[in-house]
Amino acid sequence: MKMTIILKLVFLIIMAKNPALANETILKDFEALAKSSDAKFIKFNISAGEKIFRTERIHSKGDKISCMTCHTPDPKKTGLTRANKVIEPIAPVVNPERFTDMIKVNKWFKRNCNDVLERECTIQEKGDFIAYMMSVK
Numbered sequence: 001m002k003m004t005i006i007l008k009l010v011f012l013i014i015m016a017k018n019p020a021l022a023n024e025t026i027l028k029d030f031e032a033l034a035k036s037s038d039a040k041f042i043k044f045n046i047s048a049g050e051k052i053f054r055t056e057r058i059h060s061k062g063d064k065i066s067c068m069t070c071h072t073p074d075p076k077k078t079g080l081t082r083a084n085k086v087i088e089p090i091a092p093v094v095n096p097e098r099f100t101d102m103i104k105v106n107k108w109f110k111r112n113c114n115d116v117l118e119r120e121c122t123i124q125e126k127g128d129f130i131a132y133m134m135s136v137k
């Protein structure tokens, strides 16, 4: 009896200390969302996610913009906002806090997709992007 309580506690501590598990959970949550909103959904696509990250477009205001504008072409590097504030790396391999909080993830997808694409990202695009970032080694 005492042993199972200790085991549970150890498990809880590991969960709390291991954000890798948390971002896998978030990817699964997006997968469930994708499945429930699109009957044809199969899985997220790492190369499509990389394309979202790397595609440059001309914003209607005239500037060239992409996710790399702030997050740099290397997801493992520290980025900069337009106001020159540091953005910690977006790749979980160097920044395990990434993609561990659904509210934060959705808040920034909303803001950044609107900034870059001038529209919100779809669930498929969000999942592809996260899958790509989690594949960066």
Ligand code: HEC
Pocket: 052, 053, 065, 066, 067, 068, 069, 070, 071, 080, 081, 082, 086, 087, 088, 097, 098, 099, 100, 101, 104, 105, 108, 109, 112, 113, 115, 116, 117, 129
């Ligand atoms: C104008 C600058 C800027 C651009 C362009 C930008 N981002 Fe970001 N991004 C930020 C900032 C600032 C944060 C929040 C600060 C932080 O978390 O370090 C952030 C955080 C995020 C997060 C939160 C991740 C997490 O769990 O912590 C996601 C997701 C994200 N960006 C996706 C994107 C995508 C997708 C694009 C391209 C479509 C993009 N960003 C382009 C500035 C930018």
